[in-house]
Amino acid sequence: MSEQPTTIAYPVDATNQLKRRHDRGFYDHATIHALLDAAMLCHVSYVVDSQPFCTPTFFWREGTTLFWHGSAASRMLRNLAEGEPACLTVTHLDSLVLARSGFNHSADYRSVMAFGKARLVIDQDEKERALVMMVDRLFPGRTASLRKSSRQEIKGTSVIAMDIERASAKIRARGVVDEDEDYALPIYAERLPVKMVIGEPQQCPRLVAGVVRPQALEGYRPGRLLEEALAEAQALAYPEEASLPKSRAPGSAS
Amino acid sequence: MSEQPTTIAYPVDATNQLKRRHDRGFYDHATIHALLDAAMLCHVSYVVDSQPFCTPTFFWREGTTLFWHGSAASRMLRNLAEGEPACLTVTHLDSLVLARSGFNHSADYRSVMAFGKARLVIDQDEKERALVMMVDRLFPGRTASLRKSSRQEIKGTSVIAMDIERASAKIRARGVVDEDEDYALPIYAERLPVKMVIGEPQQCPRLVAGVVRPQALEGYRPGRLLEEALAEAQALAYPEEASLPKSRAPGSAS
Numbered sequence: 257m258s259e260q261p262t263t264i265a266y267p268v269d270a271t272n273q274l275k276r277r278h279d280r281g282f283y284d285h286a287t288i289h290a291l292l293d294a295a296m297l298c299h300v301s302y303v304v305d306s307q308p309f310c311t312p313t314f315f316w317r318e319g320t321t322l323f324w325h326g327s328a329a330s331r332m333l334r335n336l337a338e339g340e341p342a343c344l345t346v347t348h349l350d351s352l353v354l355a356r357s358g359f360n361h362s363a364d365y366r367s368v369m370a371f372g373k374a375r376l377v378i379d380q381d382e383k384e385r386a387l388v389m390m391v392d393r394l395f396p397g398r399t400a401s402l403r404k405s406s407r408q409e410i411k412g413t414s415v416i417a418m419d420i421e422r423a424s425a426k427i428r429a430r431g432v433v434d435e436d437e438d439y440a441l442p443i444y445a446e447r448l449p450v451k452m453v454i455g456e457p458q459q460c461p462r463l464v465a466g467v468v469r470p471q472a473l474e475g476y477r478p479g480r481l482l483e484e485a486l487a488e489a490q491a492l493a494y495p496e497e498a499s500l501p502k503s504r505a506p507g508s509a510s
Numbered sequence: 511m512s513e514q515p516t517t518i519a520y521p522v523d524a525t526n527q528l529k530r531r532h533d534r535g536f537y538d539h540a541t542i543h544a545l546l547d548a549a550m551l552c553h554v555s556y557v558v559d560s561q562p563f564c565t566p567t568f569f570w571r572e573g574t575t576l577f578w579h580g581s582a583a584s585r586m587l588r589n590l591a592e593g594e595p596a597c598l599t600v601t602h603l604d605s606l607v608l609a610r611s612g613f614n615h616s617a618d619y620r621s622v623m624a625f626g627k628a629r630l631v632i633d634q635d636e637k638e639r640a641l642v643m644m645v646d647r648l649f650p651g652r653t654a655s656l657r658k659s660s661r662q663e664i665k666g667t668s669v670i671a672m673d674i675e676r677a678s679a680k681i682r683a684r685g686v687v688d689e690d691e692d693y694a695l696p697i698y699a700e701r702l703p704v705k706m707v708i709g710e711p712q713q714c715p716r717l718v719a720g721v722v723r724p725q726a727l728e729g730y731r732p733g734r735l736l737e738e739a740l741a742e743a744q745a746l747a748y749p750e751e752a753s754l755p756k757s758r759a760p761g762s763a764s
Contacts (some may be wrong), residue, residue: 296606297603297617299564301553301564310554312619341561341562343563349551352730357656358653358659359659359660363551398608399612401697402610402611402612405612409611409612412613413613443657444721445713446723448711449708449709449710451707452705453705454702455702460700462688464693464697467698469698473608473698476606
Protein backbone atom coordinates (compact mmCIF):
# COMPACT_ATOMS: atom_id res chain seq x y z
CA MET A 257 0.00 0.00 0.00
CA SER A 258 1.10 3.53 -0.69
CA GLU A 259 2.58 4.98 2.47
CA GLN A 260 3.00 8.32 0.75
CA PRO A 261 -0.22 8.89 -1.11
CA THR A 262 0.13 10.61 -4.45
CA THR A 263 -1.41 14.03 -4.80
CA ILE A 264 -4.24 12.86 -7.07
CA ALA A 265 -7.08 12.03 -4.75
CA TYR A 266 -10.84 11.85 -4.50
CA PRO A 267 -12.50 14.89 -2.94
CA VAL A 268 -13.33 14.47 0.73
CA ASP A 269 -16.59 15.49 2.33
CA ALA A 270 -18.96 14.26 5.05
CA THR A 271 -19.83 11.17 3.01
CA ASN A 272 -16.40 9.61 2.65
CA GLN A 273 -14.31 11.19 5.40
CA LEU A 274 -13.31 8.66 8.04
CA LYS A 275 -15.14 9.53 11.24
CA ARG A 276 -12.58 7.79 13.43
CA ARG A 277 -9.09 6.29 13.11
CA HIS A 278 -8.00 9.02 10.73
CA ASP A 279 -4.57 7.39 10.66
CA ARG A 280 -6.11 4.49 8.73
CA GLY A 281 -7.64 6.61 5.96
CA PHE A 282 -6.47 7.19 2.37
CA TYR A 283 -8.16 9.16 -0.39
CA ASP A 284 -5.60 9.02 -3.19
CA HIS A 285 -6.36 7.29 -6.49
CA ALA A 286 -3.30 5.03 -6.39
CA THR A 287 -4.17 3.44 -3.04
CA ILE A 288 -7.88 3.16 -3.74
CA HIS A 289 -7.51 1.80 -7.27
CA ALA A 290 -4.91 -0.78 -6.23
CA LEU A 291 -7.29 -2.18 -3.60
CA LEU A 292 -10.16 -2.28 -6.07
CA ASP A 293 -8.05 -3.97 -8.76
CA ALA A 294 -7.00 -6.71 -6.34
CA ALA A 295 -10.64 -7.82 -5.96
CA MET A 296 -13.46 -9.16 -8.10
CA LEU A 297 -16.11 -9.51 -5.39
CA CYS A 298 -17.74 -6.41 -3.95
CA HIS A 299 -20.81 -5.56 -1.92
CA VAL A 300 -23.13 -2.87 -3.27
CA SER A 301 -25.58 -0.97 -1.09
CA TYR A 302 -28.70 0.67 -2.41
CA VAL A 303 -32.08 1.65 -1.02
CA VAL A 304 -35.58 0.49 -1.99
CA ASP A 305 -38.48 2.11 -0.09
CA SER A 306 -36.22 3.07 2.84
CA GLN A 307 -34.96 -0.52 3.12
CA PRO A 308 -31.21 -0.82 2.57
CA PHE A 309 -29.94 -3.83 0.63
CA CYS A 310 -26.39 -5.14 0.65
CA THR A 311 -25.80 -7.29 -2.41
CA PRO A 312 -22.65 -9.24 -3.23
CA THR A 313 -21.69 -9.04 -6.88
CA PHE A 314 -18.76 -9.00 -9.31
CA PHE A 315 -17.30 -5.74 -10.49
CA TRP A 316 -14.39 -4.16 -12.29
CA ARG A 317 -12.79 -0.75 -12.62
CA GLU A 318 -12.06 1.35 -15.70
CA GLY A 319 -10.39 4.63 -14.79
CA THR A 320 -12.64 6.20 -12.17
CA THR A 321 -15.71 4.24 -13.25
CA LEU A 322 -16.87 1.02 -11.63
CA PHE A 323 -18.95 -1.55 -13.51
CA TRP A 324 -20.94 -4.46 -12.20
CA HIS A 325 -23.43 -6.86 -13.66
CA GLY A 326 -26.61 -8.82 -13.08
CA SER A 327 -29.82 -9.90 -14.70
CA ALA A 328 -32.19 -7.23 -15.94
CA ALA A 329 -34.75 -8.82 -13.64
CA SER A 330 -32.82 -8.36 -10.43
CA ARG A 331 -34.15 -6.09 -7.73
CA MET A 332 -30.95 -4.09 -7.51
CA LEU A 333 -30.68 -3.26 -11.16
CA ARG A 334 -34.28 -2.28 -11.59
CA ASN A 335 -33.83 0.17 -8.79
CA LEU A 336 -30.49 1.59 -9.82
CA ALA A 337 -31.34 1.99 -13.49
CA GLU A 338 -32.35 5.60 -13.08
CA GLY A 339 -29.19 6.80 -11.40
CA GLU A 340 -29.60 5.93 -7.75
CA PRO A 341 -27.07 6.72 -5.03
CA ALA A 342 -25.02 3.62 -4.27
CA CYS A 343 -22.01 2.58 -2.25
CA LEU A 344 -19.67 -0.13 -3.52
CA THR A 345 -17.33 -1.67 -0.95
CA VAL A 346 -14.39 -4.03 -1.26
CA THR A 347 -12.68 -5.62 1.73
CA HIS A 348 -9.49 -7.64 1.95
CA LEU A 349 -9.16 -9.46 5.28
CA ASP A 350 -5.48 -9.97 6.17
CA SER A 351 -5.39 -11.26 9.73
CA LEU A 352 -7.09 -11.83 13.05
CA VAL A 353 -5.31 -10.07 15.90
CA LEU A 354 -5.33 -11.67 19.35
CA ALA A 355 -4.30 -9.09 21.93
CA ARG A 356 -3.85 -9.14 25.72
CA SER A 357 -7.21 -7.43 26.38
CA GLY A 358 -10.59 -7.87 24.76
CA PHE A 359 -10.57 -4.21 23.78
CA ASN A 360 -7.41 -4.58 21.69
CA HIS A 361 -8.54 -7.64 19.75
CA SER A 362 -8.67 -6.57 16.14
CA ALA A 363 -7.91 -7.55 12.58
CA ASP A 364 -5.72 -6.35 9.77
CA TYR A 365 -7.67 -5.41 6.67
CA ARG A 366 -7.71 -3.15 3.62
CA SER A 367 -11.06 -1.80 2.44
CA VAL A 368 -12.48 0.73 0.02
CA MET A 369 -15.86 2.43 0.07
CA ALA A 370 -16.79 4.14 -3.20
CA PHE A 371 -19.80 6.43 -3.55
CA GLY A 372 -21.61 7.64 -6.64
CA LYS A 373 -24.77 7.36 -8.69
CA ALA A 374 -25.29 4.00 -10.34
CA ARG A 375 -26.82 3.95 -13.81
CA LEU A 376 -27.86 1.21 -16.21
CA VAL A 377 -25.61 0.98 -19.27
CA ILE A 378 -28.04 1.36 -22.18
CA ASP A 379 -25.90 2.48 -25.13
CA GLN A 380 -25.38 -0.65 -27.24
CA ASP A 381 -21.69 -0.05 -28.01
CA GLU A 382 -20.87 0.81 -24.40
CA LYS A 383 -22.74 -2.31 -23.26
CA GLU A 384 -21.03 -4.66 -25.70
CA ARG A 385 -17.65 -3.30 -24.74
CA ALA A 386 -18.51 -3.72 -21.05
CA LEU A 387 -19.54 -7.34 -21.59
CA VAL A 388 -16.15 -7.99 -23.18
CA MET A 389 -14.29 -6.37 -20.29
CA MET A 390 -16.40 -8.21 -17.71
CA VAL A 391 -14.56 -11.35 -18.88
CA ASP A 392 -11.31 -9.85 -20.19
CA ARG A 393 -10.60 -7.84 -17.04
CA LEU A 394 -10.25 -11.21 -15.26
CA PHE A 395 -8.84 -13.22 -18.17
CA PRO A 396 -7.16 -10.82 -20.60
CA GLY A 397 -7.99 -11.59 -24.24
CA ARG A 398 -10.28 -14.49 -23.39
CA THR A 399 -13.40 -13.14 -25.10
CA ALA A 400 -11.74 -13.51 -28.52
CA SER A 401 -11.50 -17.27 -27.93
CA LEU A 402 -15.12 -17.74 -26.85
CA ARG A 403 -18.34 -18.53 -28.66
CA LYS A 404 -19.79 -15.14 -29.63
CA SER A 405 -22.63 -13.85 -27.47
CA SER A 406 -26.08 -14.00 -29.00
CA ARG A 407 -28.33 -10.99 -29.26
CA GLN A 408 -30.57 -12.63 -26.67
CA GLU A 409 -27.69 -13.09 -24.21
CA ILE A 410 -26.60 -9.48 -24.56
CA LYS A 411 -30.19 -8.36 -24.03
CA GLY A 412 -30.52 -10.64 -21.01
CA THR A 413 -27.47 -9.19 -19.24
CA SER A 414 -27.55 -5.84 -17.49
CA VAL A 415 -24.48 -3.77 -16.81
CA ILE A 416 -24.38 -1.03 -14.21
CA ALA A 417 -21.86 1.80 -14.24
CA MET A 418 -20.97 4.20 -11.45
CA ASP A 419 -18.57 7.11 -11.74
CA ILE A 420 -16.78 7.36 -8.42
CA GLU A 421 -17.66 10.72 -6.85
CA ARG A 422 -16.24 10.07 -3.40
CA ALA A 423 -14.12 7.23 -2.08
CA SER A 424 -11.97 6.29 0.85
CA ALA A 425 -9.64 3.45 1.71
CA LYS A 426 -9.16 2.20 5.25
CA ILE A 427 -6.13 0.13 6.10
CA ARG A 428 -5.03 -1.54 9.31
CA ALA A 429 -1.71 -3.38 9.06
CA ARG A 430 -0.32 -3.30 12.58
CA GLY A 431 -0.71 -6.78 14.05
CA VAL A 432 -0.78 -6.90 17.85
CA VAL A 433 -0.95 -3.49 19.54
CA ASP A 434 -1.48 -3.58 23.31
CA GLU A 435 -1.49 -0.98 26.06
CA ASP A 436 2.08 -0.35 27.22
CA GLU A 437 1.48 -1.82 30.67
CA ASP A 438 -0.17 -4.96 29.24
CA TYR A 439 2.97 -6.28 27.55
CA ALA A 440 4.26 -7.34 30.97
CA LEU A 441 1.29 -9.69 31.51
CA PRO A 442 1.71 -13.45 30.99
CA ILE A 443 -0.94 -13.53 28.26
CA TYR A 444 -0.51 -15.06 24.83
CA ALA A 445 -0.93 -12.71 21.84
CA GLU A 446 -0.53 -13.25 18.11
CA ARG A 447 -1.31 -12.06 14.63
CA LEU A 448 -3.02 -14.85 12.70
CA PRO A 449 -2.69 -14.23 8.96
CA VAL A 450 -5.43 -15.31 6.57
CA LYS A 451 -5.29 -15.24 2.80
CA MET A 452 -7.43 -15.98 -0.23
CA VAL A 453 -5.51 -18.45 -2.39
CA ILE A 454 -6.09 -20.13 -5.73
CA GLY A 455 -6.68 -23.89 -5.72
CA GLU A 456 -6.06 -26.56 -8.37
CA PRO A 457 -7.92 -25.69 -11.59
CA GLN A 458 -10.67 -28.22 -12.33
CA GLN A 459 -10.91 -28.69 -16.08
CA CYS A 460 -14.40 -29.14 -17.46
CA PRO A 461 -14.77 -32.93 -17.89
CA ARG A 462 -16.40 -32.36 -21.28
CA LEU A 463 -13.46 -30.59 -22.97
CA VAL A 464 -12.99 -31.43 -26.65
CA ALA A 465 -9.93 -33.70 -27.09
CA GLY A 466 -6.71 -31.74 -27.48
CA VAL A 467 -7.96 -28.54 -25.86
CA VAL A 468 -5.47 -27.43 -23.21
CA ARG A 469 -5.34 -24.65 -20.63
CA PRO A 470 -4.33 -21.43 -22.43
CA GLN A 471 -1.01 -19.84 -21.45
CA ALA A 472 -2.92 -16.65 -20.72
CA LEU A 473 -4.32 -18.32 -17.58
CA GLU A 474 -0.84 -18.92 -16.17
CA GLY A 475 -1.29 -16.09 -13.67
CA TYR A 476 -4.02 -18.14 -11.99
CA ARG A 477 -1.79 -20.84 -10.56
CA PRO A 478 -2.45 -23.01 -7.50
CA GLY A 479 -1.22 -21.53 -4.23
CA ARG A 480 -0.96 -17.99 -5.52
CA LEU A 481 -2.83 -15.18 -3.80
CA LEU A 482 -6.02 -14.48 -5.73
CA GLU A 483 -5.46 -10.75 -5.30
CA GLU A 484 -2.05 -10.94 -7.02
CA ALA A 485 -3.53 -12.71 -10.04
CA LEU A 486 -6.40 -10.22 -10.20
CA ALA A 487 -4.14 -7.17 -10.01
CA GLU A 488 -1.89 -8.63 -12.72
CA ALA A 489 -4.87 -9.32 -14.97
CA GLN A 490 -6.17 -5.78 -14.49
CA ALA A 491 -2.82 -4.36 -15.55
CA LEU A 492 -2.83 -6.56 -18.66
CA ALA A 493 -6.43 -5.71 -19.50
CA TYR A 494 -5.84 -1.96 -19.14
CA PRO A 495 -2.20 -1.51 -20.23
CA GLU A 496 -2.64 2.21 -20.88
CA GLU A 497 -3.40 2.70 -17.17
CA ALA A 498 -0.76 0.34 -15.89
CA SER A 499 1.94 2.19 -17.81
CA LEU A 500 1.15 5.52 -16.22
CA PRO A 501 3.53 6.54 -13.48
CA LYS A 502 1.97 6.36 -10.01
CA SER A 503 1.95 10.12 -9.77
CA ARG A 504 -0.38 10.23 -12.77
CA ALA A 505 -2.67 7.45 -11.68
CA PRO A 506 -5.69 6.24 -13.67
CA GLY A 507 -8.66 8.54 -13.85
CA SER A 508 -6.69 11.64 -13.05
CA ALA A 509 -8.06 13.42 -16.09
CA SER A 510 -11.70 13.01 -15.17
CA MET B 511 -25.04 -27.01 2.56
CA SER B 512 -28.44 -28.43 3.31
CA GLU B 513 -29.88 -29.88 0.12
CA GLN B 514 -33.13 -30.61 1.93
CA PRO B 515 -33.88 -27.54 3.99
CA THR B 516 -35.39 -28.21 7.40
CA THR B 517 -38.89 -26.98 8.01
CA ILE B 518 -37.80 -24.18 10.35
CA ALA B 519 -37.29 -21.18 8.14
CA TYR B 520 -37.38 -17.41 8.04
CA PRO B 521 -40.60 -15.94 6.68
CA VAL B 522 -40.43 -14.93 3.04
CA ASP B 523 -41.75 -11.70 1.62
CA ALA B 524 -40.84 -9.14 -1.03
CA THR B 525 -37.73 -8.11 0.93
CA ASN B 526 -35.91 -11.43 1.06
CA GLN B 527 -37.45 -13.51 -1.72
CA LEU B 528 -34.97 -14.19 -4.50
CA LYS B 529 -36.15 -12.33 -7.57
CA ARG B 530 -34.31 -14.64 -9.93
CA ARG B 531 -32.52 -18.01 -9.85
CA HIS B 532 -35.05 -19.41 -7.38
CA ASP B 533 -33.16 -22.69 -7.52
CA ARG B 534 -30.30 -21.01 -5.68
CA GLY B 535 -32.42 -19.74 -2.76
CA PHE B 536 -32.73 -21.11 0.79
CA TYR B 537 -34.69 -19.69 3.70
CA ASP B 538 -34.23 -22.35 6.38
CA HIS B 539 -32.42 -21.60 9.63
CA ALA B 540 -29.95 -24.46 9.29
CA THR B 541 -28.57 -23.34 5.91
CA ILE B 542 -28.54 -19.65 6.77
CA HIS B 543 -27.01 -20.06 10.22
CA ALA B 544 -24.28 -22.40 8.95
CA LEU B 545 -23.19 -19.81 6.38
CA LEU B 546 -23.19 -17.03 8.99
CA ASP B 547 -21.22 -19.13 11.49
CA ALA B 548 -18.53 -19.85 8.91
CA ALA B 549 -17.72 -16.11 8.67
CA MET B 550 -16.50 -13.29 10.87
CA LEU B 551 -16.48 -10.51 8.28
CA CYS B 552 -19.75 -9.09 7.03
CA HIS B 553 -20.94 -6.00 5.18
CA VAL B 554 -23.73 -3.95 6.74
CA SER B 555 -25.91 -1.57 4.75
CA TYR B 556 -27.71 1.35 6.28
CA VAL B 557 -29.02 4.70 5.10
CA VAL B 558 -28.10 8.22 6.17
CA ASP B 559 -30.01 11.05 4.48
CA SER B 560 -30.93 8.86 1.49
CA GLN B 561 -27.26 7.90 1.00
CA PRO B 562 -26.64 4.17 1.37
CA PHE B 563 -23.46 3.07 3.13
CA CYS B 564 -21.89 -0.37 2.88
CA THR B 565 -19.56 -0.91 5.83
CA PRO B 566 -17.35 -3.93 6.42
CA THR B 567 -17.31 -5.05 10.04
CA PHE B 568 -17.01 -8.09 12.31
CA PHE B 569 -20.12 -9.84 13.56
CA TRP B 570 -21.37 -12.94 15.30
CA ARG B 571 -24.64 -14.83 15.70
CA GLU B 572 -26.52 -15.84 18.83
CA GLY B 573 -29.70 -17.72 17.96
CA THR B 574 -31.55 -15.50 15.53
CA THR B 575 -29.79 -12.33 16.67
CA LEU B 576 -26.74 -10.84 14.97
CA PHE B 577 -24.26 -8.67 16.84
CA TRP B 578 -21.58 -6.39 15.48
CA HIS B 579 -19.29 -3.80 16.95
CA GLY B 580 -17.64 -0.44 16.44
CA SER B 581 -16.74 2.76 18.15
CA ALA B 582 -19.54 4.85 19.61
CA ALA B 583 -18.25 7.61 17.35
CA SER B 584 -18.70 5.79 14.08
CA ARG B 585 -21.19 7.06 11.57
CA MET B 586 -22.94 3.72 11.26
CA LEU B 587 -23.57 3.24 14.94
CA ARG B 588 -24.81 6.71 15.58
CA ASN B 589 -27.34 6.21 12.88
CA LEU B 590 -28.45 2.72 13.80
CA ALA B 591 -28.75 3.39 17.52
CA GLU B 592 -32.43 4.13 17.30
CA GLY B 593 -33.45 0.96 15.55
CA GLU B 594 -32.80 1.59 11.90
CA PRO B 595 -33.49 -0.87 9.09
CA ALA B 596 -30.30 -2.63 8.11
CA CYS B 597 -29.10 -5.47 5.91
CA LEU B 598 -26.17 -7.63 6.95
CA THR B 599 -24.58 -9.73 4.21
CA VAL B 600 -21.99 -12.50 4.30
CA THR B 601 -20.40 -13.95 1.17
CA HIS B 602 -18.15 -16.97 0.73
CA LEU B 603 -16.46 -17.01 -2.67
CA ASP B 604 -15.71 -20.60 -3.77
CA SER B 605 -14.58 -20.43 -7.37
CA LEU B 606 -14.30 -18.56 -10.64
CA VAL B 607 -16.04 -20.35 -13.49
CA LEU B 608 -14.60 -20.04 -16.99
CA ALA B 609 -17.21 -21.18 -19.52
CA ARG B 610 -17.29 -21.47 -23.32
CA SER B 611 -19.27 -18.24 -23.74
CA GLY B 612 -19.04 -14.90 -21.99
CA PHE B 613 -22.64 -15.25 -20.87
CA ASN B 614 -21.94 -18.45 -18.93
CA HIS B 615 -18.89 -17.17 -17.09
CA SER B 616 -19.81 -17.27 -13.44
CA ALA B 617 -18.59 -18.10 -9.94
CA ASP B 618 -19.50 -20.50 -7.19
CA TYR B 619 -20.44 -18.76 -3.97
CA ARG B 620 -22.57 -19.01 -0.83
CA SER B 621 -24.11 -15.83 0.54
CA VAL B 622 -26.63 -14.72 3.14
CA MET B 623 -28.59 -11.48 3.31
CA ALA B 624 -30.22 -10.82 6.69
CA PHE B 625 -32.72 -8.02 7.27
CA GLY B 626 -33.93 -6.44 10.50
CA LYS B 627 -33.81 -3.37 12.68
CA ALA B 628 -30.42 -2.65 14.18
CA ARG B 629 -30.35 -1.29 17.73
CA LEU B 630 -27.59 -0.12 20.06
CA VAL B 631 -27.05 -2.48 23.01
CA ILE B 632 -27.48 -0.21 26.04
CA ASP B 633 -28.30 -2.55 28.93
CA GLN B 634 -25.05 -2.92 30.89
CA ASP B 635 -25.34 -6.67 31.51
CA GLU B 636 -26.28 -7.39 27.90
CA LYS B 637 -23.37 -5.25 26.73
CA GLU B 638 -20.77 -6.85 28.98
CA ARG B 639 -21.91 -10.31 27.92
CA ALA B 640 -21.75 -9.25 24.27
CA LEU B 641 -18.19 -7.96 24.69
CA VAL B 642 -17.20 -11.36 26.10
CA MET B 643 -18.82 -13.21 23.20
CA MET B 644 -17.24 -10.84 20.67
CA VAL B 645 -13.92 -12.49 21.59
CA ASP B 646 -15.11 -15.90 22.80
CA ARG B 647 -17.20 -16.61 19.73
CA LEU B 648 -13.91 -16.63 17.79
CA PHE B 649 -11.65 -17.99 20.54
CA PRO B 650 -13.81 -19.97 23.00
CA GLY B 651 -12.93 -19.25 26.64
CA ARG B 652 -10.26 -16.69 25.77
CA THR B 653 -11.76 -13.76 27.67
CA ALA B 654 -11.13 -15.52 31.00
CA SER B 655 -7.38 -15.44 30.25
CA LEU B 656 -7.25 -11.74 29.31
CA ARG B 657 -6.63 -8.54 31.23
CA LYS B 658 -10.08 -7.43 32.38
CA SER B 659 -11.68 -4.61 30.41
CA SER B 660 -11.73 -1.23 32.09
CA ARG B 661 -14.90 0.75 32.59
CA GLN B 662 -13.54 3.22 30.04
CA GLU B 663 -12.97 0.51 27.43
CA ILE B 664 -16.47 -0.87 27.87
CA LYS B 665 -17.87 2.62 27.56
CA GLY B 666 -15.76 3.24 24.46
CA THR B 667 -17.06 0.19 22.62
CA SER B 668 -20.48 0.06 21.02
CA VAL B 669 -22.33 -3.12 20.28
CA ILE B 670 -25.17 -3.32 17.81
CA ALA B 671 -27.80 -6.06 17.83
CA MET B 672 -30.25 -7.02 15.12
CA ASP B 673 -32.95 -9.65 15.42
CA ILE B 674 -33.20 -11.31 12.03
CA GLU B 675 -36.68 -10.63 10.65
CA ARG B 676 -36.07 -11.85 7.12
CA ALA B 677 -33.14 -13.68 5.58
CA SER B 678 -32.17 -15.63 2.52
CA ALA B 679 -29.21 -17.70 1.44
CA LYS B 680 -28.10 -17.93 -2.18
CA ILE B 681 -25.83 -20.74 -3.24
CA ARG B 682 -24.22 -21.59 -6.55
CA ALA B 683 -22.11 -24.74 -6.53
CA ARG B 684 -22.25 -26.01 -10.11
CA GLY B 685 -18.89 -25.28 -11.71
CA VAL B 686 -18.93 -25.05 -15.51
CA VAL B 687 -22.42 -25.07 -17.04
CA ASP B 688 -22.53 -24.37 -20.78
CA GLU B 689 -25.24 -24.45 -23.41
CA ASP B 690 -25.65 -28.02 -24.71
CA GLU B 691 -24.38 -27.18 -28.19
CA ASP B 692 -21.32 -25.32 -26.82
CA TYR B 693 -19.68 -28.42 -25.32
CA ALA B 694 -18.68 -29.49 -28.85
CA LEU B 695 -16.60 -26.31 -29.35
CA PRO B 696 -12.80 -26.45 -29.01
CA ILE B 697 -12.80 -23.90 -26.17
CA TYR B 698 -11.08 -24.37 -22.82
CA ALA B 699 -13.34 -24.25 -19.72
CA GLU B 700 -12.59 -24.78 -16.05
CA ARG B 701 -13.70 -24.23 -12.48
CA LEU B 702 -10.96 -22.38 -10.61
CA PRO B 703 -11.39 -22.91 -6.86
CA VAL B 704 -10.41 -20.20 -4.39
CA LYS B 705 -10.30 -20.50 -0.64
CA MET B 706 -9.59 -18.44 2.47
CA VAL B 707 -6.88 -20.25 4.42
CA ILE B 708 -5.11 -19.68 7.71
CA GLY B 709 -1.42 -18.80 7.58
CA GLU B 710 1.41 -19.31 10.08
CA PRO B 711 0.56 -17.66 13.41
CA GLN B 712 2.89 -14.75 14.16
CA GLN B 713 3.51 -14.61 17.90
CA CYS B 714 3.75 -11.16 19.42
CA PRO B 715 7.51 -10.51 19.70
CA ARG B 716 6.98 -9.07 23.19
CA LEU B 717 5.52 -12.22 24.81
CA VAL B 718 6.55 -12.77 28.43
CA ALA B 719 9.05 -15.64 28.63
CA GLY B 720 7.37 -19.03 28.98
CA VAL B 721 4.03 -17.97 27.55
CA VAL B 722 3.00 -20.43 24.83
CA ARG B 723 0.13 -20.69 22.36
CA PRO B 724 -2.93 -22.04 24.23
CA GLN B 725 -4.29 -25.44 23.18
CA ALA B 726 -7.65 -23.73 22.68
CA LEU B 727 -6.24 -22.08 19.54
CA GLU B 728 -5.44 -25.43 17.94
CA GLY B 729 -8.41 -25.11 15.60
CA TYR B 730 -6.65 -22.16 13.95
CA ARG B 731 -3.85 -24.11 12.31
CA PRO B 732 -1.89 -23.15 9.21
CA GLY B 733 -3.40 -24.35 5.94
CA ARG B 734 -6.85 -24.94 7.37
CA LEU B 735 -9.87 -23.23 5.84
CA LEU B 736 -10.74 -20.20 7.95
CA GLU B 737 -14.43 -21.03 7.65
CA GLU B 738 -13.90 -24.46 9.20
CA ALA B 739 -12.12 -22.99 12.21
CA LEU B 740 -14.80 -20.33 12.60
CA ALA B 741 -17.69 -22.82 12.44
CA GLU B 742 -15.93 -25.07 14.97
CA ALA B 743 -15.36 -22.13 17.34
CA GLN B 744 -19.00 -21.08 17.05
CA ALA B 745 -20.14 -24.60 18.03
CA LEU B 746 -17.80 -24.55 21.04
CA ALA B 747 -18.89 -21.05 22.06
CA TYR B 748 -22.59 -21.93 21.84
CA PRO B 749 -22.72 -25.62 22.79
CA GLU B 750 -26.43 -25.53 23.62
CA GLU B 751 -27.13 -24.65 19.97
CA ALA B 752 -24.65 -27.03 18.45
CA SER B 753 -26.18 -29.95 20.34
CA LEU B 754 -29.65 -29.34 18.94
CA PRO B 755 -30.63 -31.66 16.11
CA LYS B 756 -30.72 -29.96 12.72
CA SER B 757 -34.50 -30.22 12.64
CA ARG B 758 -34.65 -28.01 15.73
CA ALA B 759 -32.15 -25.43 14.65
CA PRO B 760 -31.10 -22.44 16.76
CA GLY B 761 -33.60 -19.68 17.15
CA SER B 762 -36.57 -21.87 16.42
CA ALA B 763 -38.27 -20.79 19.62
CA SER B 764 -38.10 -17.08 18.89
